[in-house]
Amino acid sequence: MDATEFRRRGKEMVDLIADYLENIEQRTVYPDVEPGYLRSLIPEEAPEEPDTYEDVVKDIERVIMPGVTHWHSPYFYAYFPTANSFPAMLADMLSGAIGCIGFSWGTASEATLVALLAARCRAVRMILASDPQRPETGITSKLVAYSSDQAHCSVERAGMIAGVRMKKIPTEQSDKYAVQGETLRRMIQEDKAAGLIPFYFCATLGTTPSCAFDHITELGPICNAEKIWMHIDAAYAGSSFICPEFRPLLNGIEFADSFNFNAHKWLLVNFDCSTMWVKKRSDLIGHWQIPLGRRFRSLKMWFVFRMYGLKGLQDYIRKHVELAKEFESLVRADQRFEISADVVLGLVCFRLKGSNEVNETLLKRINNGRKIHLVPCLLSGQFVLRFALCARTTESRHIREAWQLITQLAEEVMQELPH
Ligand code: PLP
Numbered sequence: 001m002d003a004t005e006f007r008r009r010g011k012e013m014v015d016l017i018a019d020y021l022e023n024i025e026q027r028t029v030y031p032d033v034e035p036g037y038l039r040s041l042i043p044e045e046a047p048e049e050p051d052t053y054e055d056v057v058k059d060i061e062r063v064i065m066p067g068v069t070h071w072h073s074p075y076f077y078a079y080f081p082t083a084n085s086f087p088a089m090l091a092d093m094l095s096g097a098i099g100c101i102g103f104s105w106g107t108a109s110e111a112t113l114v115a116l117l118a119a120r121c122r123a124v125r126m127i128l129a130s131d132p133q134r135p136e137t138g139i140t141s142k143l144v145a146y147s148s149d150q151a152h153c154s155v156e157r158a159g160m161i162a163g164v165r166m167k168k169i170p171t172e173q174s175d176k177y178a179v180q181g182e183t184l185r186r187m188i189q190e191d192k193a194a195g196l197i198p199f200y201f202c203a204t205l206g207t208t209p210s211c212a213f214d215h216i217t218e219l220g221p222i223c224n225a226e227k228i229w230m231h232i233d234a235a236y237a238g239s240s241f242i243c244p245e246f247r248p249l250l251n252g253i254e255f256a257d258s259f260n261f262n263a264h265k266w267l268l269v270n271f272d273c274s275t276m277w278v279k280k281r282s283d284l285i286g287h288w289q290i291p292l293g294r295r296f297r298s299l300k301m302w303f304v305f306r307m308y309g310l311k312g313l314q315d316y317i318r319k320h321v322e323l324a325k326e327f328e329s330l331v332r333a334d335q336r337f338e339i340s341a342d343v344v345l346g347l348v349c350f351r352l353k354g355s356n357e358v359n360e361t362l363l364k365r366i367n368n369g370r371k372i373h374l375v376p377c378l379l380s381g382q383f384v385l386r387f388a389l390c391a392r393t394t395e396s397r398h399i400r401e402a403w404q405l406i407t408q409l410a411e412e413v414m415q416e417l418p419h
Contacts, residue, residue: 220255
């Protein structure tokens with residue numbers, strides 16, 4: 001493909017993308033194929049001679065789309081949002097074209113790991129400073145890190161990769177699934193008494209299951225006093241802090257050693273674009289990130305920030321929160337259902353009053369219908385449905401349509417099963 005053809009195909013691709021996104025709600029949000037469906041649709045080997053561009057484009061609908069989950073459909077309410085906006089897509093093209101190598105952006109999972117590695121170095125350095133004869137391996141085998149039992153699985157994985165003990169701090173429904181200062185303090189004391197060295201705590205602002213907020217105003221001073229590195233994972237909720245009304249959720253940030261949020265979740269910058277702050281850069285140098293090379297992701301942020309403006313971005317966040325509140329009030333108005341966790345941002349955790357079985361069946365029916373897509377979570381042993389506001393284009397009518405579908409299926413399930 002030369003530059004002349006690229007101009008032509010590029011324009012066609014822009015049309016294809018715009019058509020795809022404009023008409024996305026007419027597609028089935030969740031695919032109806034089994035793993036391996038591609039095998040019969042594609043040849044066993046790469047073509048000996050080049051295919052034409054037209055052939056490739058034709059196969060998008062025939063081969064690719066049947067297996068796609070449409071994360072940007074207004075009927076997608078699963079996981080958390082993965083951002084998408086026209087300015088970010090344009091900038092992604094330019095970023096690909098410039099193709100330069102940057103050095104300091106990673107995903108939330110990498111931020112957690114990188115902070116943990118830096119904390120491990122810092123802990124070893126501090127101990128060696130006061131006890132230079134102590135063997136380093138003897139120190140690392142005693143290190144202990146902490147996170148909430150609600151933390152994302154990437155936190156546990158960071159502990160495994162770094163080869164350190166990672167203890168989960170229990171949370172309670174009565175504390176809104178947030179880690180309490182007292183619980184952390186007690187675990188630290190017990191571990192120190194057992195000869196362990198507490199060195200890292202990963203707090204979450206906006207947990208994946210229920211969007212809970214750990215009490216960093218309480219936890220931060222404990223970590224600081226114990227010289228424990230406090231990393232804050234605000235992968236989802238972090239974007240909301242651009243709105244002054246959600247800023248109080250960030251109170252206590254001054255105690256943190258590092259902080260991360262994903263612009264690619266909820267700030268209209270398409271995947272991947274994660275940002276990380278560290279209090280003291282020198283603690284991190286040498287561990288900036290795992291790969292050396294990075295593509296030019298900040299360009300997407302720059303396009304999005306300039307073309308939406310702070311006001312446009314705030315409107316977008318607020319709209320999702322309002323839609324979540326709207327969905328919450330629909331749930332609350334129906335006596336058969338209950339809300340399972342406070343609705344703070346764009347996530348509503350809800351369930352049918354009754355057994356886990358009845359809720360599992362309901363979710364299965366919802367997803368098998370393929371009109372909307374949701375994923376579950378477990379809260380205090382209860383099977384809960386998560387309704388996450390995800391797509392940029394979701395409107396009130398989609399929410400009402402989704403609720404109508406959910407209640408209709410709930411009616412069927414409740415007639416069939418004891419609850
Ligand atoms: N942390 C939290 C709280 C999350 O909700 C998620 C993803 O949903 C992650 C981390 C992982 O993010 P990433 O895919 O950027 O590693």
